[in-house]
Amino acid sequence: MTDDDTRDGSTNDVEKRWNDPVQFRAAVNYVLMVIALAGAAFAATAIWRSLLAAILVPGILFAGGIGGLLRTYRVWRAEGVWPIWQAASWVLLLLALFCLGIPFSVGQ
DSSP, X not given: OOTTBOTTSOBOTTOXXXXXXXXXXXXXXXXXXXXXXXXXXXXXXXXXXXXXXXHHHHHHHHHHHHHHHHHHHHHHXXXXXXXXXXXXXXXXXXXXXXXXXXXXXXXX
């Protein structure tokens, strides 16, 4: 047995050879759906100049990032490939941070 393997034969947390196409597709679909919802709120903001819709854009992205972190925790508890979901969460949280200026542009 090598240092990279644990006693039960599973991979170590620091090992970078994780691969799970099913989880990857699920995470990508999740991110795309959250971005599509935020895009719909952004389109409503552009059409109606609505402050509520403008606030929803970063709110939807932030809620999606938190939801992704919850999914990360569930996959980690099930001993699955959790870094895929963590990366998806960070992408959504970063987009939420970038979109924080949208409500300020409408509020003027």
